[in-house]
Amino acid sequence: MSDFPDLRYFPIWSCFCNLFLKLTHYLKINLFHILWKRTFRLSVDTLNFSFVFCLEFVIHLQVVSFPVVQLHMNRTAMRASQKDFENAVNQVKLLKKDPGNEVKLKLYALYKQATEGPCDMPKPGVFDLINKAKWDAWNTLGTLPKETARQNYVDLVSSLSSSLESSSQVEPGTDRKSTAYETLMVTSEDGITKITLNRPAKKNAINIEMYHEIMRALKAASKDDSSITVLTGNGDYYSSGNDLTNFTDIPPGGVEEKAKNSAILLREFVGCFIDFPKPLIAMVNGPAVGISVTILGLFDAVYASDRATFHTPFSHLGQSPEGCSSYTFLKIMGPAKATEMLVFGKKLTAGEACAQGLVTEVFPDSTFQKEVWTRLKAFAKLPPNAMRISKEVIRNREKEKLHAVNAEECSVLQERWLSDECMNAVVNFLSRKSNL
Numbered sequence: 001m002s003d004f005p006d007l008r009y010f011p012i013w014s015c016f017c018n019l020f021l022k023l024t025h026y027l028k029i030n031l032f033h034i035l036w037k038r039t040f041r042l043s044v045d046t047l048n049f050s051f052v053f054c055l056e057f058v059i060h061l062q063v064v065s066f067p068v069v070q071l072h073m074n075r076t077a078m079r080a081s082q083k084d085f086e087n088a089v090n091q092v093k094l095l096k097k098d099p100g101n102e103v104k105l106k107l108y109a110l111y112k113q114a115t116e117g118p119c120d121m122p123k124p125g126v127f128d129l130i131n132k133a134k135w136d137a138w139n140t141l142g143t144l145p146k147e148t149a150r151q152n153y154v155d156l157v158s159s160l161s162s163s164l165e166s167s168s169q170v171e172p173g174t175d176r177k178s179t180a181y182e183t184l185m186v187t188s189e190d191g192i193t194k195i196t197l198n199r200p201a202k203k204n205a206i207n208i209e210m211y212h213e214i215m216r217a218l219k220a221a222s223k224d225d226s227s228i229t230v231l232t233g234n235g236d237y238y239s240s241g242n243d244l245t246n247f248t249d250i251p252p253g254g255v256e257e258k259a260k261n262s263a264i265l266l267r268e269f270v271g272c273f274i275d276f277p278k279p280l281i282a283m284v285n286g287p288a289v290g291i292s293v294t295i296l297g298l299f300d301a302v303y304a305s306d307r308a309t310f311h312t313p314f315s316h317l318g319q320s321p322e323g324c325s326s327y328t329f330l331k332i333m334g335p336a337k338a339t340e341m342l343v344f345g346k347k348l349t350a351g352e353a354c355a356q357g358l359v360t361e362v363f364p365d366s367t368f369q370k371e372v373w374t375r376l377k378a379f380a381k382l383p384p385n386a387m388r389i390s391k392e393v394i395r396n397r398e399k400e401k402l403h404a405v406n407a408e409e410c411s412v413l414q415e416r417w418l419s420d421e422c423m424n425a426v427v428n429f430l431s432r433k434s435n436l
């Protein structure tokens with residue numbers, strides 16, 4: 001490192017220089033005295049002189065060398081951090097996950113401070129938002145020394161790498177290659193967490209395990225660094241709703257206990273959708289039945305393939321509406337249309353669902369994936385905090401109401417599941433006397 005002279009030998013040189021000066025000074029004063037004695041034999045004076053000189057030499061060595069060695073060591077440490085700094089700069093380029101804008105601004109500011117020193121650029125105009133945010137971040141570092149900025153940069157990158165590594169270890173479900181779920185595929189990429197219902201052979205019917213896994217995936221998605229979350233189905237169906245075999249696994253407490261446990265689970269499940277903090281988008285790739293339709297009223301956008309249908313056959317099954325649909329559907333499509341769906345079980349085409357406001361937009365099945373993903377990737381680039389806060393503003397005043405509706409619907413259903421109408425419908429399906 002050419003900018004740091006090697007200071008290791010400075011204490012020694014300094015001591016010899018001091019010694020030389022002292023010696024010449026002493027000689028000047030004592031020259032006549034020495035000459036007068038005409039001898040260079042060791043006298044008491046000479047002994048004194050030697051002793052004082054040795055002592056001075058040692059003291060000087062201590063006094064001079066300590067700060068100089070310290071300085072040298074500090075500079076060596078700075079040299080190490082310069083190398084670390086270069087490594088850290090490279091490491092940032094290799095980060096797999098976006099650390100978020102706040103961190104990126106910090107990194108930018110520390111980098112500029114470390115390489116250029118205090119901010120001396122003219123302040124960008126108010127409408128130049130990105131450059132202004134960068135300038136602000138850099139400018140707030142004031143006169144922070146370059147070396148400190150370098151060290152802070154290295155520390156930040158190292159904490160960042162370890163937190164991103166550990167978050168991917170703790171929450172493997174949010175990684176690209178997830179093996180943590182039995183009934184779902186969960187990936188996180190380009191700022192989008194995608195939860196795919198993955199029981200295509202059963203038309204993505206939601207069994208007990210899938211209810212739990214969806215809740216777990218939503219909780220993870222609410223905390224991960226993605227901006228938006230997408231729910232979709234694998235195969236030809238989006239979902240055929242509640243897995244009717246859920247009702248066949250009767251605990252020792254009998255059907256009453258089963259109904260009670262199911263109501264608790266359903267309430268918790270729907271509660272996760274009510275409370276989900278980020279934009280939640282459904283990609284309805286095919287037919288949707290029952291609970292997979294009703295919870296759409298809690299989503300922020302619903303994109304559907306023109307192959308999709310929307311069916312809530314509650315009366316056919318001896319059941320009643322859930323997923324807050326008894327409230328949201330009335331608000332979305334008005335009581336007449338909502339009753340047609342929720343009471344009479346009218347199946348809607350994607351176009352009809354769109355016309356009634358349940359679906360945001362319908363796409364031809366052949367281009368559905370491509371068109372919707374292009375759109376979602378653009379959404380995911382929007383400022384995530386702004387999206388989250390806007391969702392909060394739109395949804396928060398309804399939350400309490402939605403939780404109350406959810407509780408009421410679950411309690412009504414708990415009774416319904418014990419009814420003959422419901423039991424017969426389930427038996428009929430399981431004995432294949434009926435399909436929808």
Ligand SMILES: CCCCC/C=C/CC(=O)SCCNC(=O)CCNC(=O)[C@H](O)C(C)(C)COP(=O)(O)OP(=O)(O)OC[C@H]1O[C@@H](n2cnc3c(N)ncnc32)[C@H](O)[C@@H]1OP(=O)(O)O
Nearest residue numbers: 201202203205240241242243244245262266290291435436
């Ligand atoms: C904790 C509890 C909470 C409860 C919350 C309450 C929610 C209410 C609802 O969700 S109501 C809606 C319930 N869903 C249904 O009633 C749909 C029943 N399924 C069907 O009617 C048909 O399967 C179909 C119309 C969806 C598809 O018919 P198709 O002929 O195309 O295919 P198959 O019937 O051969 O289905 C293929 C296999 O998938 C199994 N399957 C499909 N859906 C379900 C389901 N909902 N529950 C259980 N199993 C389902 C079907 O049995 C076939 O399996 P097999 O190949 O092993 O025979």
